[in-house]
Structures are given as C-alpha cells and as structure tokens.
Amino acid sequence: xxxxxxxxxxxxxxRLVYWAAYRVVAQNETAEDITQQVFERAxxxxxxxxxxxxSQIKSWLYRVATNLALxxxxxxxxxxxxxxxxxxxxxxxxxxxxxxxxxxxxMEAVRKAIEGLDETNRTIITLHYFSEMTVNEIxxxxxxSPGTIKSRLVRARSLLADMLKAEAAE
Amino acid sequence: MKKERKIELVTDDFIxxxxxxxxxxxxxxxxxxxxxxxxCSNEIDFEGIKLRAVKAAEAKKAKRGRLxxxxxxxxxxxxxxxxxxxxxxxxxxxxxxxxxxxVDAEVPNxxxxxxxxxxxxxxxxxxxxxxxxxxxxxxxxxxxxxxPENLPDTMKREVDTEELKTMATGTDMRGSQLDYVCSVKTGxxxxxxxxEARSEKDSEGYWYYWQINEDHYLCAHFMGxxxxxxxxMFKSLANRIAENR
Numbered sequence: 163x164x165x166x167x168x169x170x171x172x173x174x175x176x177r178l179v180y181w182a183a184y185r186v187v188a189q190n191e192t193a194e195d196i197t198q199q200v201f202e203r204a205x206x207x208x209x210x211x212x213x214x215x216x217s218q219i220k221s222w223l224y225r226v227a228t229n230l231a232l233x234x235x236x237x238x239x240x241x242x243x244x245x246x247x248x249x250x251x252x253x254x255x256x257x258x259x260x261x262x263x264x265x266x267x268x269m270e271a272v273r274k275a276i277e278g279l280d281e282t283n284r285t286i287i288t289l290h291y292f293s294e295m296t297v298n299e300i301x302x303x304x305x306x307s308p309g310t311i312k313s314r315l316v317r318a319r320s321l322l323a324d325m326l327k328a329e330a331a332e
Numbered sequence: 333m334k335k336e337r338k339i340e341l342v343t344d345d346f347i348x349x350x351x352x353x354x355x356x357x358x359x360x361x362x363x364x365x366x367x368x369x370x371x372c373s374n375e376i377d378f379e380g381i382k383l384r385a386v387k388a389a390e391a392k393k394a395k396r397g398r399l400x401x402x403x404x405x406x407x408x409x410x411x412x413x414x415x416x417x418x419x420x421x422x423x424x425x426x427x428x429x430x431x432x433x434x435v436d437a438e439v440p441n442x443x444x445x446x447x448x449x450x451x452x453x454x455x456x457x458x459x460x461x462x463x464x465x466x467x468x469x470x471x472x473x474x475x476x477x478x479x480p481e482n483l484p485d486t487m488k489r490e491v492d493t494e495e496l497k498t499m500a501t502g503t504d505m506r507g508s509q510l511d512y513v514c515s516v517k518t519g520x521x522x523x524x525x526x527x528e529a530r531s532e533k534d535s536e537g538y539w540y541y542w543q544i545n546e547d548h549y550l551c552a553h554f555m556g557x558x559x560x561x562x563x564x565m566f567k568s569l570a571n572r573i574a575e576n577r
Binding site: 168172176177180181190194197198199200201202203204205206210214218222225226229265268269272273287291292294316319320322323326 | 357358360361362364365366367368369371372373376377378381382384385386388389392393482485486505
C-alpha cells in the first residue's frame, strides 16, 4: 500500500466524509468518530481502493460514511441523546477579536438557518456546499433529477436569504 | 476542440462559480454558504482524525497478524497430529480414522448436504474458543453479532432474531455476487469438540463450523469469497464473539 495514495484520498475526501456523516448524526464529535472509522477501513482496504477510479472511491467513501452514520443512529435510538444546539461546538469562552466574533456569528446564523430548512433542501445544501458534491453526484445519491436539484438549490438559497434577513431584523 | 468545450460548458458536473450563473441575492447567498462551509470545515481537526484512523488501522492490522499466526500454528499443530495419527494407525495396521474425531473429513451433519461429495475439502479442526450456555442467549440476543466486522459494506444485511440467523447479499467492487449466511443451531457435531472449528469447501464457497458449547454450534457459509477473505472474516467473527464472552 502506498502511503501517498492514502494521503491523497484523505486530503481529497475527508471533508466529504465528515459532512456526509454530520448530515445524518448532527453531532460534531460523532461525525469525527465516523470519519475516523471510514478512513480506518479505507487504510485497511487500500489495495482494493487503489485500482479504482476517483468517482468509485468517492462513492465508496460516501456510502460507508452514510451507512456507519445510519448504524450509529439506529443503535443510539434508545439512548438519551443530548440535543446539541446548532453551532454549540463552535462556541468559545475566550474573548475573540471583532473579526473572529463576526465570523462565528455568521457561521452560527447560517447553520441555524440551514437547520430550519426542510430535510430535502437541507440535504441538498449540505451535500453541495459542505461535502462539495456536484449536482450530478447529489442526483445519484438522492435519486432526484439534476434539474430538480438545481431548482431546489435556487429555492433553498432564497429561503435562507429570507431567514437570514428576518434574523438580522430581530 | 470546439465540440469538447461545448460539452464541458453544458455538463452538470461542476459547482457553479459564484457570479457566472447566479446573480443578485442568489450569488450573495451562494458566496456566503461557500465561506461558511469553509469556515466550519476549518474548525474540524482533520489532521487529528487522520492520525487516529491510521493508528487504529495499524493496531488492527497487527492484531490480525497475531491472530493469523496463532491460527496458523494451530493448523500446523493439527496437521502434525493428523500425520502422527495416520502413521501410528498405519503401524498398528489400522487403515481408517475413527468416526467423530476432529480429523474426520466426512461431512459432519445435514448442513453439508450441498458439499461436493466426490471431492470434500475439509480442514483439520482448530480450537477457537467457547461461549457459555448462560451467555450465549444474551450474546446473540440481537443476532447482529453474527456479522463479521469486515463483511463488505456493499452487502445488504438481514437479521432473523428468532432463528438466530443473519444473511447478507451483494456484490464486490468488481460486481461479482457475494452471499453470506450465518446461524446458530442446537446440537453437537460429531466431529468437533467443544470450542473447535473447521472449514469445508463446496462448489459455492466455504463453510465454517464452530461448536461454541456443548449444545450449540455456529455455521457460517461464505459464497463468492476467496478462501483468504472467508477465513479472515470467520476469524474476525470468532475472535469478537469469543472476546465478548
């Protein structure tokens, strides 16, 4: 196995895997654990992954991440899960410079607005912007046509703009 | 050249750069979402996750290597025993192997009706471990435990809790059919002592039998897998179940 191959796969797809897991579990720490497990499997299966095309590797990683995240949700359904507020993991007790503070506030506001979208729109926005998936890739994963994905993206962006305006006006 | 450029421009397979297709409010939100997605991603310790993943994978590889070596030694010892018994019996003028012993290469029970009878390939039994009567019900309560940890993720899984049976079906990365069936049955196999396991090959794949205690045995059938993969998965399964006692 080539370490540089693993490094490249990790560098190219760790963000995709993390946000694919986060979309299902909605918890920072759990999404990190799942990302670790996915790449642990990738490392152990590098001899099988190396001959594959990039799109196949990407698809495999996404599928494993989603399956592990769904497994986690299934196994945790009887447990009392903490209802982690959106953006809680980025809260900081240290005083921040004004620029950083604005950035944090912007992140929290946008993430809160995304959480306010319905599930389909939230999924499309998360996969497109956070997991950096193309319209065609989202279509493949969700079974929704590329044209519908595009129109939903437009609609979701409009909804987010309205939510953020309303938030700013408060 | 022109044709290629045209195809590239009409394809959906790209992320629209801000300002080219979008304008006004749409472009602003698009840029904001990209910036926030980058900021949020930058907050994640990806380097730490990578180090932990590699460390865990290396530990798992080392553990598998130790288990493989241990089982290899066990197989070698069992093979020596077979040879020793054969020589001893030959010297004594006895040509057969006592039925029901760990070296019996005949099919052990009705589970083997599908085996290629003219060419049975059976390994010598090796000690794997036991599961106590008291704990076995608890251990297999969900039957989820009957899936090897390293079963390919591409396989669709089904669990039959009442029958203590799990099934998985799917294809490998090259599209070849893979099937896996594992169950726990009541009974004592003739040719296995408690804690021992053996494998057999048939036309579809590999069978693994494991007498987990006096009254129950585990049967796993790997179809479409090569011998190495089947063995690794059975070892993983047995190792986890034995560890969980």
